Amino acid sequence: MTESREQTALPQPKPEQTGYAVIGLGKLTLEELLPAFAVGRASRLAAVVSGDPAEARAAALAYGLTEADAYSYDDFEKLGERDDVHAVYIVLPNSLHREYTERAAKIGKHVLCEKPLATSVEDAEAMVRACKDAGVFLMTAYRCQYTPHHWAARDAVQSGRLGQIKLMHSVNVQVEPNEGQWRLRRELAGGGSLPDVGLYCVNTVRFLLGEEPYEVSGTLYSTPGDERFREVEESVTWQMRFPSGVVAQCACSYGAATARSIDVFGTEGRLAIDPAFDYQNLRLTVQTGQDVTEVRVPPEDQFRLETDHFSRRIQEGCAPYTPGEEGLQDQKIMAAIYQSAHEGGRPVALERFEGRDVFRGAAPERS
Structure with missing residues (x-):
């Protein structure tokens, strides 16, 4: 990146x-x-x-x-x-x-x-x-749960600034070369584009809303004859439905030119993060009415923010913001997406959670 x-x-x-x-x-x-x-x-x-x-x-x-x-x-x-x-x-x-x-x-x-x-x-x-x-x-x-840009987007989503959130759309695609990549081997990776780049869409949508999906549906596609995708999938599209009524449409791929974005649509405005998942140079814009504002925040090393948060929680003796349970929840969601795809796109129900941030620890420090 x-x-x-x-x-x-x-x-x-x-x-x-x-x-x-x-x-x-x-x-x-x-x-x-x-x-x-x-x-x-x-x-x-x-x-x-x-x-x-x-x-x-x-x-x-x-x-x-x-x-x-x-x-x-x-x-x-x-x-x-x-x-x-x-x-x-x-x-x-x-x-x-x-x-x-x-x-x-x-x-x-x-x-x-x-x-x-x-x-x-x-x-x-x-x-x-x-x-x-x-x-x-x-x-x-x-x-992405520790960066100032994503937290500014979460604040806008959860504060009511955009009105009632109705729809979300997230894409994370890139061309994965066939150069002996372990990511193209099912035994090592566990899947293709979904657990690698698609996971950013799953996790960041959940983070912005603070909610858990109760139903998913998905489809898989791999270009016939492409040697890269003999073991893992090339592209995945899926939908997640949330208790508040939000519907999120997401897509990931190993076969398309790089694009990494999130769009949130509410009754009174919208926001976009594009690029959304890069290590640097993220860009967040918020639109309410005819006014479009770019939210500017000082650049930070994302990996420093992440490791320093864990370090402080270790020192304090309390759980981190993104504990293992947060990663486990995403594994369950991805498993349901694969299940849906293998069953012709049939919606698959997940355990329903009505609370906010049910798998996360206390919010991280914000400078």
Whole structure:
């Protein structure tokens, strides 16, 4: 989504900072997460874990650590001996999320896990249970629930500024190249565009409304003969219905030129976030009557906001805003979308929740 950022040496650790071991040194880690730790206020990088020893050592040294702070997957449990490692950040293929969450819980480390939480409802439930049994926190890495732009949009939606919300529309599409991507292998990814880019639509719509859908319907499509989609789906379109009467229409794809947007339509106005899911340069506009206003907020590193929130909650001893239960709910919604698609688009009912933010912890700090 963005160009690589220049690596910066970490400042000296501070007593009030939570130490993390980052598991997995792929593109996201190298280009976004490690630079975010370099500017962390409540968070700091304490160790890295990779299947490539040379890569692990290089990453550790580039960010002010030592070679002793570089671990392999096999010696992961040695992190249990590190009092300065309070949490792990799992940035691995989806199918490995459960294994490493359970391994982290067993050695007493809190867990921040990239989305989707797992590849199945069963695995997500096991992850939530493992962390609860071990007395550690599990947080789903939903960065869009921590950005100023998304919070400004949520405020506009829930304040009544747009009147009664009637419709929502969200799209997240991109072209996924066939270059040995693990995301195109069902065993590793659990699905195609839906759990990868479509999940942003599911989760952010839920966040903006503060509601849970009670019914979904969906369809799948993959271009015949396209080798990329032998195992996973190319495109998904789906509808979610909410207790307040809102209907959300969403679409995701691995086969269309990049577009990432959310539109909200109310009786007295509308808003748009476009782009909505990028790491930088988000744009929020609100229209009431003939007046169109761009909501301008200072730019923030989304990953810093996310990790610093979890760090503060660990220090305070209370659950994060997007706990494992939040990720588990999305797994249930996605499973229902797939079920509907496999049954010809038949609507599938979900457990009905009338309250607000029923799976979230206390709201995050807002600067």
